[in-house]
Amino acid sequence: MKRRQFLLGATAGTLLGSLGSLAHSTQVPSYTLLDVQRGQDRFQIDFSTAEGYQTAAWLLRDLRANRVGVPNVEMLQLAAWAQLVLAEHHAYTVFEITSGLRTRQTNSVVEGAARNSRHLPDSTGQFFAMDIKPVGVNIDQLAKILQYPAFGGVGIYHTHVHFDIREKAVTWNNKN
Structure with a gap:
């Protein structure tokens, strides 16, 4: 399944699945x-x-x-979708951002960072990775979602979950 198809389908599925509860709610899931x-x-x-x-x-x-970049919108949508799924099925959580954009210099001093990290900006300044910690929710639950x-890529660490946008699904676990 391609990511655009997933995001469109997931949006429609959540909205259709939530119609019953929307009668009691004033806010449509987004x-x-x-x-x-x-x-x-x-x-x-x-x-x-x-x-x-x-x-x-x-x-x-x-x-x-101290540099601001251009976050990939699909990455932000995936984070928003994951936050909504956690709220519906586990618990409401705030995502604590531990990393987003990295310059080459910053990436070179981050322990274990890949040379071709998705945190690095492309030629347009866009970056495709976030590291987040779900406050009050188990990291493994977020990673599964x-x-x-x-x-995309999903990496599980002791203190956070890394996720990124890419064509092929890749997972890794650095908790062990």
């Missing part, structure tokens, strides 16, 4: 809403708006280099 924090900064953002997207880019910036679409 794949553009994220509740994220980095350090002391916490935002509930709608990245479909210019302001929300800029906030997401700022939160995912390379802190060491992120693996469900069967595209």
Whole structure:
């Protein structure tokens, strides 16, 4: 299944599956809403708006280099979808961002970072990876949810989950 097909199908499936509960709710589920924090900064953002997207880019910036990049929208949608699935089936969680964009210099000092990391910007400044910690939810639960679409990379670590957008599904476990 291609990622665009998944995201479109998942949106339709969640909306159809939620019709009964929508009668009791005033808010329609959305794949553009994220509740994220980095350090002391916490935002509930709608990245479909210019302001929300800029906030997401700022939160995912390379802190060491103080550089803001261009987060891939499909990556943000996948994070929003995973957060919604966790809320519906496990518990509501805020995603604590531990890493987003990395410059080459920052990537070179990150222990275990791949030379061709998806955190690195491409020629347009776009990057395709996030490392997040679900606050109050087991890391393994989040990793399983992120693996469900069967595209992209998902890495499980002691303190966070890495996920990225790529053509082929890849998983790894660095907890052991």
